[in-house]
Amino acid sequence: MRPAYTGSQVRAAEAPLLEEGQGPALMARAARGLELAVARDLKSTRGRVHGTHVAAVVGKGNNGGDALFALAGLARRGVRATAVLAHGAAHPAALEAFGRAGGRLAEPGDSLDHADAVIDAVLGTGFSGVFRAPHPRPDARVIACDVPSGLNADTGAAGPEVWRADVTVTFGALKSGLVVGRGRELAGEVEVVDIGLGPHLPDPDVRSLEPDDAARLLPAPRPDWHKYSRGVLGVVAGSREYPGAAVLTVAGALAAGVGMVRVLAPERVRDLVLAAHPEAVGGAGRVQAWAVGPGIADDADQHRALQSSLASGLPVVVDASGLGGWAADLEASGAGPDERMVLTPHAGELAALLGSLAGGGVAPEREDIEAEPLRWARGAARRCGTTVLLKGAATVCAAPDGTVFVQSQGHPYLATAGSGDTLTGILGALLATASGARPVELAALAAFVHGSAGRIAAEGGPYGAGQLAGAVREAVARLQRG
Ligand SMILES: NC(=O)C1=CN([C@@H]2O[C@H](COP(=O)(O)OP(=O)(O)OC[C@H]3O[C@@H](n4cnc5c(N)ncnc54)[C@H](OP(=O)(O)O)[C@@H]3O)[C@@H](O)[C@H]2O)[C@@H](O)CC1
Ligand SMILES: Nc1ncnc2c1ncn2[C@@H]1O[C@H](COP(=O)(O)OP(=O)(O)O)[C@@H](O)[C@H]1O
Structure with missing residues (x-):
């Protein structure tokens, strides 16, 4: 550390x-x-x-x-x-x-x-x-x-x-x-x-995971695993406009390692996910964690699923389109915030999220957050009562009690559409499968694995987010090899 x-x-x-x-x-x-x-x-x-x-x-x-x-x-x-x-x-x-x-x-x-x-x-x-x-x-x-x-x-x-x-x-x-x-x-x-x-x-004030810390936090394969005991992730992602967000979230989760992925998406999106990842399953069922928000729009089933994920008491990653209405959705769900909810905004999304919160307080601009990411990520985690993973060249992961991790393993080629969806899948998989670690540590681990994957993929030149999953597997394998 x-x-x-x-x-x-x-x-x-x-x-x-x-x-x-x-x-x-x-x-x-x-x-x-x-x-x-x-x-x-x-x-x-x-x-x-x-x-x-x-x-x-x-x-x-x-x-x-x-x-x-x-x-x-x-x-x-x-x-x-x-x-x-x-x-x-x-x-x-x-x-x-x-x-x-x-x-x-x-x-x-x-x-x-x-x-x-x-x-x-x-x-x-x-x-x-x-x-x-x-x-x-x-x-x-x-x-x-x-x-x-x-x-x-x-x-x-x-x-x-x-x-x-x-x-x-x-x-x-x-x-x-x-x-x-x-x-x-x-x-x-x-x-x-x-x-x-x-x-x-x-x-x-802050900590950064080093390779041995990351390796220790990774769920180790156990001989008695079955797919349910290993951990199932529910994914609420994708819409007509952004079908790929669901595909990339599922790809990230599978590459990081998970027992099973259930996808809740409009039919056309679900078909696309299943074509790319036949091992995913469509529809509802028991899960150990949720990843909600990438690319969703106005689908009523998805919105219901998102709210019930917030009320479930299970770990939930809330990303992208799930962030704008997070406070209202949480209120509608009847649940309160806790550190097992991990909000994963980039600086622009965090500015909008903080602006949307009731009760006044300062609403920063994107530039304010980019200039002082530690202050804003830590403040947002306290204010929201959740874990916050603020994306950027250095990713800041803050817990409501002020614990902060900063990870900078990434590569500038990660600045590509859909790269955040992959991170959401990785974090969702870790939350579903790891036990004993704090969500803020798993958020840091996800940023570590995603950043390392970005760097590994960059060895072969520029890439789109669709090519990241292979590198995620390699990043995990390298950590496990030590
Ligand atoms: N303490 C120790 O024993 C050890 C300390 N160590 C070393 O000391 C460093 C800290 O030293 P430091 O406390 O003397 O402060 P430092 O950064 O040199 O500047 C203070 C001066 O700057 C001035 N000043 C301030 N803002 C200004 C501005 N905007 N524009 C212009 N001027 C400005 C301020 O003036 P004032 O405002 O007081 O009039 C004051 O005169 C630390 O970084 C490490 O390198 C190591 O040797 C280990 C042992
Ligand atoms: N310059 C950079 N260096 C390293 N990592 C970066 C850089 N720019 C962006 N990233 C990473 O790429 C991802 C981009 O996420 P995001 O903006 O949410 O993409 P999208 O919403 O299109 O999926 C984040 O994980 C971020 O930390």
Whole structure:
């Protein structure tokens, strides 16, 4: 499990150590980690460390201090080290060490393009408000110190002037803002340097499943299975306009592994599903979980089935067209929300869903959600009282109690119509067949498997969602092989 913490959590973990007077020791460890990471980067991109030129743009806080101490270390290894003081001042002890090691100060306007690497150390976790970059992003390798300057380390939100880093060397613990939103794209490769905060860190803000976690959560084949005990999924999907949504949902479920799939759809859609997947069955019957919503329109039978799925007390994935009327359907069903309902919107659908909820509250725009996915997914899960899986390049899975998983296994080729329907099928199958895991964990597992499948499929070039199912099987098989 990979944990991540908000910038504020990391600052709070540092506080007792600072009170004990350990600030200089922490900074020395951070600076040493940065120095080693820059040296490694120079070795791999320039083939050497000695004789290279490393510049840093430094602010007046501790973030700038880290970079100046790191530059001092690099200067002692024969690197030409220059620094631009973005705010005209710097951490005094670090500036002195930098000067003593032979570092040279440059003017704010001086070009940094000819440096072999530039350290971005204007602001770290002390940033607040609006970020004005003191220098345009240089045409050189950029290594961010702790976080790209101007990035919100809690949320991943970033203004337009934040530099994109090739590598981010982050101290103490991974920051949430580096794994979601724009922060994820701006951070580049992330390296965590241990500075001894471990015992002081609280429960993480977010977690990400790693392959061994995903393998552990997958339902293991059992010799005593029969198709009913393994788990049956009820699928309410597809309409005249979107018949393929039902086919893709069923394909996702079968590829992830399930005892049986029952499909509730208008006759023409059902025929299409059965032609593609003869192992599916049409009509009602007992199920262990539901996947409802992809591509549905105004079919009265489907609408009834959707409402009774919400009232069933069984795990239900609610996706796509099922989301718009979810609150009204839940009310009509007479049931209350619980974490076994998993709503799976993309940012636009979540904006519409939150706008549709009664009782006021802020109705965000799609762009607000894309800028701060953690905040909105967590808020939506609390407000709805359900699990929420917010789709995107990083998928955020939030439970009503605030537990959050972020998964980024996917590939941009997954941005294709019907790819979300496949995810709904995968999650439905996992909810029907897995026991003992929380829905939020299974949502994260579904995002892991779907994302990995997207990446595996991309090895053969671009694809449509219809080709994903084969890769879903391969993704599951690879996890099981370990
Ligand atoms: N604590 C520790 O011991 C350790 C900390 N570590 C390192 O320290 C970093 C945190 O350091 P930090 O707390 O000094 O904050 P930092 O990010 O350098 O900036 C603060 C300065 O920025 C200013 N400022 C803020 N917003 C601004 C804006 N929008 N535009 C312009 N200016 C703005 C603010 O000015 P003020 O608003 O107070 O006038 C203040 O002067 C952390 O990321 C890690 O790298 C490691 O060494 C491990 C040990
Ligand atoms: N750039 C991207 N990188 C990785 N995964 C992505 C990207 N864009 C979209 N995805 C994934 O593709 C799926 C798209 O789902 P969705 O928009 O609901 O599609 P549809 O409704 O057409 O089935 C989601 O699982 C999402 O996380």
